[in-house]
Amino acid sequence: MKSLLPIGSVVLLNGGEKRLMICGRVQTDVATGKTYEYSACFYPEGIISSKELFLFNNENIQKIFFIGFQDADEFAFKKLIEEHLSKKENGNQ
8 A cells, every 4th residue: 555645635536637625534335335546526626515525536636736734742643543444455454
């Protein structure tokens, strides 16, 4: 698994035309039950409606424009969620 980007990172998805800003990580689609690495909203507009949130994984990112804020809290939290995702991938949920 590739390292997760922090909240606030701005990316362009494969085949996308509009940049997105990551606003959540380890998000589950309630309709399908599938878990994604990220949720994001349009950049620079932000969250206007819950219907305009996008779920995707690292492999869907074409280009990174900006990497969000990182401090000790971010690194500790990222370690926890990456451990959770690793366990889930290995069937040890």
